[in-house]
Amino acid sequence: MAIELKMPALSPTMEEGTLAKWLVKEGDAVKSGDILAEIETDKATMEFEAIDEGTIGQILVAEGTDNVKVGTVIATITGEGEETAAPAPAAAAPDPAPAQAEPVEAPAAEDAPATSAGQTAEKAEKPAATERASDPAIPEGTAMVKLTVREALRDAMAEEMRADDRIFVMGEEVAEYQGAYKVTQGLLDEFGSKRVVDTPITEYGFAGLGTGAAMGGLRPIIEFMTFNFAMQAIDHIINSAAKTNYMSGGQMRCPIVFRGPNGAAARVGAQHSQNYAPWYASVPGLIVIAPYDAADAKGLLKAAIRTEDPVVFLENELLYGRSFEVPEVDDFVLPIGKARIMRKGSDVTIVSYSIGVGLALEAADTLAGEGIDAEVIDLRTLRPLDTATVLASLKKTNRLVVVEEGWPTCSIASEIAMVAMEHGFDDLDAPVMRVCNEDVPLPYAHNLEKAALVDTPRVIAAVKAICNRA
Amino acid sequence: MAKAPARQTAAPKKVASTPAPATNRESPRDPAPYDATPEELEKFYREMLLIRRFEEKAGQLYGLGLIGGFCHLYIGQEAVAVGLQSALDGDKDSVITGYRDHGHMLAYGIDPKVIMAELTGRQAGISKGKGGSMHMFSVEHKFYGGHGIVGAQVSLGTGLAFAHKYRGDGGVAMAYFGDGASNQGQVYESFNMAELWKLPIIFVIENNQYAMGTSVNRSSAEDQLYRRGESFRIPGMQVDGMDVLEVRGAAEAALEWVRAGKGPVLMELKTYRYRGHSMSDPAKYRSREEVQAVRDKSDAIEHLKKLMLDAGIPEEKFKDIDKEIRAIVAESADFAESAPEPEPSELYTDVLVEQY
Numbered sequence: 078m079a080i081e082l083k084m085p086a087l088s089p090t091m092e093e094g095t096l097a098k099w100l101v102k103e104g105d106a107v108k109s110g111d112i113l114a115e116i117e118t119d120k121a122t123m124e125f126e127a128i129d130e131g132t133i134g135q136i137l138v139a140e141g142t143d144n145v146k147v148g149t150v151i152a153t154i155t156g157e158g159e160e161t162a163a164p165a166p167a168a169a170a171p172d173p174a175p176a177q178a179e180p181v182e183a184p185a186a187e188d189a190p191a192t193s194a195g196q197t198a199e200k201a202e203k204p205a206a207t208e209r210a211s212d213p214a215i216p217e218g219t220a221m222v223k224l225t226v227r228e229a230l231r232d233a234m235a236e237e238m239r240a241d242d243r244i245f246v247m248g249e250e251v252a253e254y255q256g257a258y259k260v261t262q263g264l265l266d267e268f269g270s271k272r273v274v275d276t277p278i279t280e281y282g283f284a285g286l287g288t289g290a291a292m293g294g295l296r297p298i299i300e301f302m303t304f305n306f307a308m309q310a311i312d313h314i315i316n317s318a319a320k321t322n323y324m325s326g327g328q329m330r331c332p333i334v335f336r337g338p339n340g341a342a343a344r345v346g347a348q349h350s351q352n353y354a355p356w357y358a359s360v361p362g363l364i365v366i367a368p369y370d371a372a373d374a375k376g377l378l379k380a381a382i383r384t385e386d387p388v389v390f391l392e393n394e395l396l397y398g399r400s401f402e403v404p405e406v407d408d409f410v411l412p413i414g415k416a417r418i419m420r421k422g423s424d425v426t427i428v429s430y431s432i433g434v435g436l437a438l439e440a441a442d443t444l445a446g447e448g449i450d451a452e453v454i455d456l457r458t459l460r461p462l463d464t465a466t467v468l469a470s471l472k473k474t475n476r477l478v479v480v481e482e483g484w485p486t487c488s489i490a491s492e493i494a495m496v497a498m499e500h501g502f503d504d505l506d507a508p509v510m511r512v513c514n515e516d517v518p519l520p521y522a523h524n525l526e527k528a529a530l531v532d533t534p535r536v537i538a539a540v541k542a543i544c545n546r547a
Numbered sequence: 548m549a550k551a552p553a554r555q556t557a558a559p560k561k562v563a564s565t566p567a568p569a570t571n572r573e574s575p576r577d578p579a580p581y582d583a584t585p586e587e588l589e590k591f592y593r594e595m596l597l598i599r600r601f602e603e604k605a606g607q608l609y610g611l612g613l614i615g616g617f618c619h620l621y622i623g624q625e626a627v628a629v630g631l632q633s634a635l636d637g638d639k640d641s642v643i644t645g646y647r648d649h650g651h652m653l654a655y656g657i658d659p660k661v662i663m664a665e666l667t668g669r670q671a672g673i674s675k676g677k678g679g680s681m682h683m684f685s686v687e688h689k690f691y692g693g694h695g696i697v698g699a700q701v702s703l704g705t706g707l708a709f710a711h712k713y714r715g716d717g718g719v720a721m722a723y724f725g726d727g728a729s730n731q732g733q734v735y736e737s738f739n740m741a742e743l744w745k746l747p748i749i750f751v752i753e754n755n756q757y758a759m760g761t762s763v764n765r766s767s768a769e770d771q772l773y774r775r776g777e778s779f780r781i782p783g784m785q786v787d788g789m790d791v792l793e794v795r796g797a798a799e800a801a802l803e804w805v806r807a808g809k810g811p812v813l814m815e816l817k818t819y820r821y822r823g824h825s826m827s828d829p830a831k832y833r834s835r836e837e838v839q840a841v842r843d844k845s846d847a848i849e850h851l852k853k854l855m856l857d858a859g860i861p862e863e864k865f866k867d868i869d870k871e872i873r874a875i876v877a878e879s880a881d882f883a884e885s886a887p888e889p890e891p892s893e894l895y896t897d898v899l900v901e902q903y
Contacts, residue, residue: 282736289706326675414903
């Protein structure tokens with residue numbers, strides 16, 4: 078019987094890819110280990126090897142095809158002595174095998190709740206809803222360009238590096254490998270190995286080295302492959318970088334950016350899935366930024382690189398590949414410490430940051446259909462916190478829900494609730510609700526992981542509960 | 548008593564029967580004791596005496612409750628900071644150290660008044676009273692602290708060296724740490740990058756024999772600390788840290804190597820602290836006799852004085868210097884006691900540089 082070759086998932090977050098090139102043709106004999114095709118993911122071009130021995134029966138997806146979903150049958154192989162199989166049904170994407178599809182289900186769902194696994198065509202972008210508020214920092218009529226968060230971050234670094242030769246990027250695999258998540262792609266070519274520096278695997282060491290270089294007058298961007306690994310280096314971030322200006326009576330500055338993906342990715346287990354935002358946001362002397370979309374990623378990373386203060390810049394792996402509109406202006410810089418009203422509303426305020434903003438917006442869309450008009454605020458900067466924007470919204474809606482992809486205890490959500498308690502108590506018509514991950518280390522099993530992570534239905538339920546609609 | 552501070556300089560080159568890269572690699576030249584002019588001898592003497600008297604006074608003020616918290620005195624180790632820093636170029640080289648930092652600052656010519664005023668927590672202190680004994684900095688003098696986390700200054704210093712190389716300013720970073728810090732993991736992470744990238748840095752282990760109360764041989768599998776860089780191909784030197792001319796001579800050999808772009812050098816300075824780890828340390832882990840024996844036989848200031856007497860400098864000169872130094876220290880103490888405490892509003896300044 079013919080063996081179906083399916084579009085492989087080549088990274089934990091891959092949903093689809095480009096079939097760049099076939100290296101075999103129909104009728105070729107192949108054996109295990111032969112390279113059949115080159116597949117381009119959002120991160121890299123990968124070789125796809127044969128596992129079985131046989132003859133290439135049919136090639137079902139032509140080379141050069143974009144957006145081939147994981148699990149799509151791309152070719153068949155017949156075993157020795159078998160007949161070349163009849164053409165498989167032309168359906169582009171049969172229901173993918175669970176083992177391959179599941180890792181990407183969660184992010185896909187956030188991106189496009191209406192798109193089922195069978196619908197392949199459009200890369201699920203959030204439609205620009207009419208009631209969505211635009212960022213006040215972007216003037217009306219500005220031309221926009223669609224960029225992924227990954228590209229926006231790269232552009233921010235490249236633009237700043239062109240303008241200031243004290244800036245350098247340092248981290249594991251940032252240069253020759255082009256970034257473990259491809260965020261630094263192309264920087265080595267443009268700026269050379271003096272300014273785009275591959276380090277050994279030595280987080281504590283290079284975080285300290287970067288901090289010292291900042292004290293010595295440079296402007297380092299230190300990339301952690303993920304913030305989970307920055308635990309090895311947190312001493313330098315807090316004790317060396319955050320406290321120096323104060324301890325020196327304002328004499329010694331430390332203009333440095335520590336950046337990298339933070340929070341849960343997909344199916345990588347407890348040690349690789351944690352949101353450190355509350356940890357860093359509790360430290361005086363640090364700036365903490367956690368953007369959601371590409372425009373904020375770009376404008377805020379540029380601001381982070383320019384400021385004289387040390388910045389922890391928390392990205393999200395699941396957002397890297399998502400596309401958003403980014404203003405096409407020279408030098409797009411956003412203010413640090415300002416939240417953004419993503420959607421105007423009058424019945425309830427949903428506050429979030431990073432990937433949680435997507436859930437909040439999605440929940441707001443659903444709630445709108447049920448007659449609840451939610452205002453969605455993206456905090457963007459977690460320290461200093463823009464409490465004024467949150468409190469002004471609370472004054473209007475009198476109800477507050479905080480959505481956070483992270484643990485509930487001692488969280489940003491807890492902090493926002495306390496801000497409401499101290500400064501917005503009279504405006505509250507209902508208790509502030511936290512919608513967070515479950516209070517457990519993140520499990521690996523698909524169903525348990527899904528159960529542990531915050532999702533849109535939970536946001537909707539919380540909103541309804543305090544709007545007396547449950 | 549403690550191991551006698553070694554007079555040994557570099558490890559003797561062995562003729563190995565099989566190729567042994569470790570001994571065949573190029574290494575810094577064997578250092579020679581520095582040939583100081585009478586003026587330089589006097590300068591060293593003054594600086595070392597200033598550190599000694601300053602620290603004695605700090606100890607007194609601590610006893611009177613005028614200095615709080617942790618206060619780590621440099622008494623006994625004076626020849627290290629003075630010998631090494633006299634070899635640096637103050638315009639381009641940078642220095643960083645741990646929490647036992649008063650001596651390094653004084654050796655850099657930073658005003659004793661602002662150091663003492665920091666110890667007493669006054670507005671006029673070098674960190675406006677917000678840093679304290681362990682957290683003092685002078686960007687003007689390229690003195691980058693003053694760090695309270697044991698070993699952190701080694702990675703930070705490697706970053707200073709990275710900045711020197713990045714800018715191509717010809718500067719060298721000097722990162723001091725103790726025998727205790729030499730067991731921290733980040734020290735070796737830094738060694739690796741420093742040699743890999745040939746950074747201009749001198750790693751200085753001030754081996755005063757005790758990490759708080761734990762002696763080197765109770766804590767270190769390789770107790771010859773100058774060898775700790777070998778697996779990173781960083782050449783090591785062991786130096787008598789109680790002889791300022793030996794120290795200065797070794798610093799010159801190390802600087803030649805580093806300035807030539809050959810990468811870092813690891814110097815182990817064998818020295819001894821006479822006081823406890825900090826003011827609150829009763830030092831029960833060693834005998835009074837041990838301390839007294841070092842003071843009697845190896846004291847760096849007495850040793851230098853003898854050299855100067857031999858060179859014909861008259862006894863009266865020392866009395867004059869002593870009087871002068873006591874006056875400087877008394878003035879710094881008066882200043883530190885009478886200067887006002889920080890304004891309450893200072894609590895909230897300098898947390899961030901910019902407004903958001």
